[in-house]
Amino acid sequence: MTINYSDRIPNNVDLGSNRTLQRALEHWQPEFLKWWEELGPKDFQVADVYLRTATSVDAKGWATYGYVRMPEYRWGIFLNERDPNRRIGFGDNFGQEVWQQVPGEYRATLRRLIVTQGDTEPASVEQQRMLGHTAPSLYDLRNLFQVNVEEGRHLWAMVYLLHAYFGRDGREEAEELLERHSGDADKPRILGTFNEPIRDWLSFFMFTYFTDRDGKFQLKSLAESSFDPLARTCQFMLTEEAHHMFVGDTGINRVVRRTLEVMHELNTDDPQVIRNAGAIDLPTVQRYLNFWFTSSLDLFGSETSSNAASYFANGLKGRPDEAQYEDHIAVEQAYTLELPDGSGGTKSEQIPMRNAMNEVTRSSYVRDCEIGVKRWNRVIEKAGHSFRLALPSTRFRRSIGNWAGVPTTPEGVPMSAEQFTEHKQAWLPSESDQTFILSLMHGVHQPGKMAAWIAPPDRGINNNPVDYEYVKLH
Numbered sequence: 504m505t506i507n508y509s510d511r512i513p514n515n516v517d518l519g520s521n522r523t524l525q526r527a528l529e530h531w532q533p534e535f536l537k538w539w540e541e542l543g544p545k546d547f548q549v550a551d552v553y554l555r556t557a558t559s560v561d562a563k564g565w566a567t568y569g570y571v572r573m574p575e576y577r578w579g580i581f582l583n584e585r586d587p588n589r590r591i592g593f594g595d596n597f598g599q600e601v602w603q604q605v606p607g608e609y610r611a612t613l614r615r616l617i618v619t620q621g622d623t624e625p626a627s628v629e630q631q632r633m634l635g636h637t638a639p640s641l642y643d644l645r646n647l648f649q650v651n652v653e654e655g656r657h658l659w660a661m662v663y664l665l666h667a668y669f670g671r672d673g674r675e676e677a678e679e680l681l682e683r684h685s686g687d688a689d690k691p692r693i694l695g696t697f698n699e700p701i702r703d704w705l706s707f708f709m710f711t712y713f714t715d716r717d718g719k720f721q722l723k724s725l726a727e728s729s730f731d732p733l734a735r736t737c738q739f740m741l742t743e744e745a746h747h748m749f750v751g752d753t754g755i756n757r758v759v760r761r762t763l764e765v766m767h768e769l770n771t772d773d774p775q776v777i778r779n780a781g782a783i784d785l786p787t788v789q790r791y792l793n794f795w796f797t798s799s800l801d802l803f804g805s806e807t808s809s810n811a812a813s814y815f816a817n818g819l820k821g822r823p824d825e826a827q828y829e830d831h832i833a834v835e836q837a838y839t840l841e842l843p844d845g846s847g848g849t850k851s852e853q854i855p856m857r858n859a860m861n862e863v864t865r866s867s868y869v870r871d872c873e874i875g876v877k878r879w880n881r882v883i884e885k886a887g888h889s890f891r892l893a894l895p896s897t898r899f900r901r902s903i904g905n906w907a908g909v910p911t912t913p914e915g916v917p918m919s920a921e922q923f924t925e926h927k928q929a930w931l932p933s934e935s936d937q938t939f940i941l942s943l944m945h946g947v948h949q950p951g952k953m954a955a956w957i958a959p960p961d962r963g964i965n966n967n968p969v970d971y972e973y974v975k976l977h
């Protein structure tokens with residue numbers, strides 16, 4: 504399934520054979536480019552960026568690398584190959600043939616799921632649009648832009664589905680995806696987290712580690728969908744998404760490494776002394792982690808959800824890696840939730856498994872988040888320090904679900920609102936933390952040079968050296 508790059512819109516869906524669809528998408532294309540120019544990375548549209556572009560959907564050798572000006576990036580439509588034997592993997596229709604068209608009764612729901620996913624993609628580009636100016640190196644600048652162009656492509660992926668399978672409503676939704684904007688007072692993005700601007704690179708790394716990973720789990724759920732074109736679209740998006748989380752994982756790792764170097768050089772773990780030396784003390788890293796992890800937890804929705812139950816029953820959205828479960832019907836199982844009892848304690852409650860699907864997915868997500876934390880802690884341990892980073896409890900600082908607005912310690916022990924306010928400074932980024940982090944943000948744009956608060960990466964991109972000129976500024 505090679506990708507056709509001779510069409511105006513690169514694709515592997517034989518777009519040329521459907522003139523109406525092709526024309527509709529070619530009509531949307533200039534609107535997308537206009538959006539990119541207005542709300543994509545600010546001031547770097549003429550830079551030559553060393554980017555990867557998808558050339559095939561094979562796991563091996565699926566991309567090529569080369570200098571591209573971002574507005575000339577070949578955004579296209581790439582779906583994983585169709586498996587003619589694929590069957591519905593869960594829910595009431597388990598074992599039946601998957602759908603190549605949208606069943607009428609699920610039309611509105613599927614459209615909503617696709618629009619909600621699609622909305623996050625351009626939203627993150629908008630949130631990150633100012634970061635280019637303060638990139639800690641050309642290597643990081645390139646990675647930011649790689650993430651940005653691929654989020655743009657993920658928008659294309661969802662817009663293709665809307666155009667191809669949802670007729671006129673789909674086309675209107677596609678237009679609205681370019682009309683809502685992150686943080687816009689009148690037309691904000693659909694999900695809360697995606698309306699917060701990302702002003703600094705510590706937040707960017709936390710976002711790509713924690714929030715892009717939420718994206719990974721949403722895509723994994725949709726990759727199980729009985730609506731086959733959606734499943735195949737999401738499977739290929741996951742290939743691209745992996746790099747985004749790599750950027751976050753290694754970014755946080757490099758911040759920690761640099762901090763440890765400074766701690767070693769100055770023989771101190773005093774946060775103020777470390778800050779004076781231009782590095783980020785580990786308690787501050789922990790506070791940013793607390794903030795971004797918890798805000799990403801909310802994206803999975805409520806612990807108990809009748810919507811999640813019906814998505815599962817109808818085969819629209821499954822559990823990530825559904826094949827790992829033994830029972831794909833999940834109608835006779837229960838799930839035990841630990842909920843606030845309303846008087847400062849907790850109580851257990853059993854709910855039907857299908858209603859707990861958000862929580863099931865959230866738990867897989869938390870386990871996946873742990874992997875990076877362990878890796879960062881190994882670096883700290885090796886350097887001989889007892890400090891450890893940790894994920895807070897899923898009860899901590901929640902805005903959605905049963906724990907919303909219930910004050911707890913990071914370990915999840917309920918406490919009074921007064922106690923919480925008293926400790927908040929130690930647990931979440933304060934205004935002075937943010938001022939400090941922002942004070943470190945200065946663009947470093949010479950090849951191979953790094954800002955003082957971050958260690959260089961272990962290796963460059965695509966076997967190039969770290970000091971390669973990843974972005975040619977003009």
Ligand SMILES: [Fe+2]
Binds near residue numbers: 624744
């Ligand atoms: Fe994405």
Ligand SMILES: [Fe+2]
Binds near residue numbers: 654715718744747
């Ligand atoms: Fe992403």
